[in-house]
């Protein structure tokens with residue numbers, strides 16, 4: 021590929037390192053193992069994969085009020101909501117169903133919140149992929165500052181073949197310890213009297229007083245929050261794992277920048293879409309001022 025000025029890559033935390041490695045920019049030995057001629061030995065490409073590991077406390081609801089669900093009344097409300105939206109541009113279907121959230125600390129010694137919880141007015145099992153009859157609500161828990169890091173490697177030099185993604189969730193002990201503590205606090209919140217009229221059985225049981233049971237259940241059910249980032253991270257001169265410099269230029273090459281979630285050195289402490297948009301805006305400013 022040729023460009024008169026420069027190329028800006030924005031293929032995301034999986035796509036950008038994949039394309040770079042397939043183009044010969046990445047960990048030299050890994051590229052050679054796949055028969056790719058290295059253009060630049062950049063050991064940081066594909067490393068430092070980060071994400072917010074997340075878990076759900078899902079409750080069946082004793083009543084259908086204030087929740088979305090699969091039931092005759094749930095469907096009727098949805099149809100009425102569609103009509104309301106067409107007429108007035110408001111109502112139930114304008115809701116993202118996770119409108120309230122809280123940031124909290126797992127211990128008074130923690131300086132800033134290390135957990136996020138969103139309240140979802142529905143059963144959000146497996147990111148909504150597993151459907152259940154009836155109504156419910158869920159507490160969606162995110163570990164705000166995970167310390168585990170994973171990696172993206174190539175399965176093949178062909179970019180139409182999916183890369184090998186290993187998030188290595190819970191590889192740092194801090195993550196499990198904090199998520200267990202955060203889950204216990206969330207269970208306390210969800211057992212407050214205000215939820216009494218609604219609270220039915222939990223879909224996946226967590227035992228507030230048994231941290232080992234919580235840990236086992238998290239290992240079985242916690243998974244991605246889709247906040248993947250960090251695989252071409254920014255870093256200072258002299259850092260061999262830094263893929264881009266402070267102006268998003270790929271170190272060791274000319275005319276190549278990266279503007280997506282892969283440049284984040286560490287995952288932000290909450291949802292990353294807005295910060296990624298800010299990276300794009302900042303990249304546009306830098307490209308203009310460097311032109």
Ligand SMILES: Cc1cc2nc3c(=O)[nH]c(=O)nc-3n(C[C@H](O)[C@H](O)[C@H](O)COP(=O)(O)OP(=O)(O)OC[C@H]3O[C@@H](n4cnc5c(N)ncnc54)[C@H](O)[C@@H]3O)c2cc1C
Pocket residue numbers: 030031032033034035036039179245246247248279280281282291292293294296
């Ligand atoms: C299901 C889901 C739900 C999410 N929910 C939220 C949320 O509620 N709040 C929040 O803050 N964030 C959320 N996120 C995260 C947010 O969407 C991402 O952090 C953000 O979009 C990352 O932006 P990006 O530019 O780095 O990558 P992307 O938005 O992934 O863009 C990368 C683009 O590159 C393209 N691409 C990749 N490989 C190639 C290739 N080989 N050739 C050509 N094109 C390629 C892709 O098709 C894609 O269009 C969610 C993500 C997912 C997947």
